[in-house]
Amino acid sequence: MSFKGVTIWLTGLPSAGKTTLAHLLGNKIREEGITRLEILDGDVVRMNLCRDLGFSREDRMTNIRRIAFVSQLLTRQGVIVIVAAISPYRESRDHARETIKDFVEVFVKCPLDVLVERDVKGLYKKALAGNLPHFTGVSDPYEEPLHPDIQIETDRETPEASAMKILDVLEKLGYLPETLSREKRKSAP
Amino acid sequence: MSFKGVTIWLTGLPSAGKTTLAHLLGNKIREEGITRLEILDGDVVRMNLCRDLGFSREDRMTNIRRIAFVSQLLTRQGVIVIVAAISPYRESRDHARETIKDFVEVFVKCPLDVLVERDVKGLYKKALAGNLPHFTGVSDPYEEPLHPDIQIETDRETPEASAMKILDVLEKLGYLPETLSREKRKSAP
Numbered sequence: 001m002s003f004k005g006v007t008i009w010l011t012g013l014p015s016a017g018k019t020t021l022a023h024l025l026g027n028k029i030r031e032e033g034i035t036r037l038e039i040l041d042g043d044v045v046r047m048n049l050c051r052d053l054g055f056s057r058e059d060r061m062t063n064i065r066r067i068a069f070v071s072q073l074l075t076r077q078g079v080i081v082i083v084a085a086i087s088p089y090r091e092s093r094d095h096a097r098e099t100i101k102d103f104v105e106v107f108v109k110c111p112l113d114v115l116v117e118r119d120v121k122g123l124y125k126k127a128l129a130g131n132l133p134h135f136t137g138v139s140d141p142y143e144e145p146l147h148p149d150i151q152i153e154t155d156r157e158t159p160e161a162s163a164m165k166i167l168d169v170l171e172k173l174g175y176l177p178e179t180l181s182r183e184k185r186k187s188a189p
Numbered sequence: 190m191s192f193k194g195v196t197i198w199l200t201g202l203p204s205a206g207k208t209t210l211a212h213l214l215g216n217k218i219r220e221e222g223i224t225r226l227e228i229l230d231g232d233v234v235r236m237n238l239c240r241d242l243g244f245s246r247e248d249r250m251t252n253i254r255r256i257a258f259v260s261q262l263l264t265r266q267g268v269i270v271i272v273a274a275i276s277p278y279r280e281s282r283d284h285a286r287e288t289i290k291d292f293v294e295v296f297v298k299c300p301l302d303v304l305v306e307r308d309v310k311g312l313y314k315k316a317l318a319g320n321l322p323h324f325t326g327v328s329d330p331y332e333e334p335l336h337p338d339i340q341i342e343t344d345r346e347t348p349e350a351s352a353m354k355i356l357d358v359l360e361k362l363g364y365l366p367e368t369l370s371r372e373k374r375k376s377a378p
Binding site: 078 | 259268
């Protein structure tokens with residue numbers, strides 16, 4: 001079974017739920033029998049490709065350009081790539097779309113006050129106290145997508161529901177086959 | 190048809206013939222009906238992933254680490270990756286082998302005096318005149334592979350013959366199917 005590659009690009013504030021969603025979505029795609037899947041987590045890529053980069057606008061743009069380059073190579077080889085990266089700048093996400101072409105932008109949205117309350121890693125508090133420069137959403141900008149292909153609201157829907165939403169769009173766009181398990185999923189309550 | 194991915198790593202002095210061989214080999218593999226192929230040319234990768242890097246030992250090692258990271262992602266997705274990169278340090282080539290695992294090291298060898306005479310880009314003369322610091326083979330070290338999987342001698346064999354040599358090894362290692370066109374090739378005079 002050979003299907004077109006695609007990059008599913010999850011963008012959103014820190015701790016909005018991108019990595020969780022990426023892995024859940026990845027598992028669901030694997031359950032459909034698709035093994036040509038790669039998850040590129042922003043932090044992991046930073047370690048491997050961008051250890052030299054900081055968090056200035058320019059460095060963040062370079063970081064995203066590199067992720068886009070790698071995603072493009074994988075996508076054109078028929079791989080489903082899930083990127084989970086804050087990617088705060090519209091310009092660099094647009095560049096990624098233009099480079100990769102088979103590209104689905106997913107805005108993983110969560111209101112700041114919810115994130116501050118959750119604050120899984122304690123970083124929001126630190127940033128709000130002024131002790132974390134270049135922290136996206138607090139001390140660094142985040143430019144919300146204007147026309148994302150999919151919008152997820154992690155404060156209102158379960159990761160499970162979000163993943164299903166993405167799978168449906170991928171299927172509609174022809175990036176996923178309609179397999180038995182998907183049929184089952186659809187007829188499930 | 191699904192085959193195991195592999196990285197064919199061409200290492201050698203500047204202008205030894207790595208890029209020429211990479212593209213010729215790529216064409217031959219495509220002729221075998223294999224489309225899942227990617228050529229990573231050192232210069233191209235440098236532009237996309239490593240514009241920040243210079244030519245110190247440390248920067249060259251980082252450059253190779255990044256190429257290895259990308260090659261590994263592609264290889265594990267079943268892609269045949271051809272890397273053409275000077276990659277002068279044994280340590281970083283060994284690291285690439287360990288990371289990628291399905292890895293064939295090809296030493297693209299050509300004596301320095303032949304390269305100086307050819308000097309396609311005029312860079313050897315410049316380096317020998319002392320005007321090009323960090324030029325591998327002249328003003329920067331090149332550590333020859335001690336046990337390459339394949340050794341090519343571009344001053345003694347045609348690119349065509351070199352490509353055939355590599356194809357034979359790939360087939361023996363199980364990375365290429367025995368297709369009709371290969372059979373034909375074998376029975377050719």
